[in-house]
Amino acid sequence: MWTLLQFPLCPFSRKVRIVLGEKGVGYDLVRESPWLQRDEFFDLNPARETPVMVDEERGVVLVDSTAICEFFEETVSKASLLGGTAPERAEVRRLVTWFDAHFYRDVTAPLLHERMLKRIVHKQAPDAGALRAAMKAAVSHLDYVDYLLDHRTWLGGATMSFADCAAAAQISVAEYLGGIDWKGNEQAKGWYVRMKSRPSFRPLLSERMEGIVPPAQYEALDL
Known part of the structure; x- marks a missing residue:
């Protein structure tokens, strides 16, 4: 199961959530406040920026909203959001x-x-x-x-x-x-x-x- 680390007013996390919703991808939300500079969050993303997506079972960590969106575009066929020529x-x-x-x-x-x-x-x-x-x-x-x-x-x-x-x-x-x-x-x-x-x-x-x-x-x- 995917976990999305974000805070409510992070626009880049919101972009990812819209994409995940369109594609029907399930995930759990975890609140992350980057300004607190937690060491555990730094280990996931040295840039200390949200969003970060984690699948602990598969050992996958995705960082950067555009990279995350394109990952799901490539791996989930439903509702293509980057099609055409x-x-x-x-x-x-x-x-x-x-x-x-x-x-x-x-x-x-x-x-x-x-x-x-x-x-x-x-x-x-x-x-x-x-x-x-x-x-x-x-x-x-x-x-x-x-x-x-x-x-x-x-x-x-x-x-x-x-x-x-x-x-x-x-x-x-x-x-x-x-x-x-x-x-x-x-x-x-x-x-x-x-x-x-x-x-x-x-x-x-x-x-x-x-x-x-x-x-x-x-x-x-x-x-």
């Missing part, structure tokens, strides 16, 4: 990197730092300027999502793919932390509602990070 797969991988790197850097990471880590770890108040900058960046990224959806049904093409999983995971954490304003991004909002409505996504919306309450519309399917 080589150029189409390259486009999906490009968008995964866009959301995992650029959206995370511009939006999710500063929101997590200001509204989660400062509260839980540093016992400090958030920086209003940093929050405004992250929210402004979120608008630009949602504009890009709108642009993509002007030309295709899903972010990466005609079918749902890893690109949608990566984007929805980042956006869901940003929304939980109050960093998303959907006004003016109707296409992005409609796509996100489709993602939130999927059985693979719904369990994420019921989880809470201690001491941090999401906005009222966080679980709503009619944004």
Whole structure:
């Protein structure tokens, strides 16, 4: 049986969980707070980052969300999320990197730092300027999502793919932390509602990070 080490607001763990849900892979959740820097976690992943997946019976440890997702794409035939031609797969991988790197850097990471880590770890108040900058960046990224959806049904093409999983995971954490304003991004909002409505996504919306309450519309399917 697989075990997934993660914490509720880790966007990369959320990406993996959406993929596992789509593919019907069972697993147990174990809470891991990387900022505690446990030696046991360091032994599993020297980078001290979530997610990490472990199958103790087989002695398998998987690290890095993209590596984990592609492992299950290769080993579980159900619900392919990286199909199509080589150029189409390259486009999906490009968008995964866009959301995992650029959206995370511009939006999710500063929101997590200001509204989660400062509260839980540093016992400090958030920086209003940093929050405004992250929210402004979120608008630009949602504009890009709108642009993509002007030309295709899903972010990466005609079918749902890893690109949608990566984007929805980042956006869901940003929304939980109050960093998303959907006004003016109707296409992005409609796509996100489709993602939130999927059985693979719904369990994420019921989880809470201690001491941090999401906005009222966080679980709503009619944004």
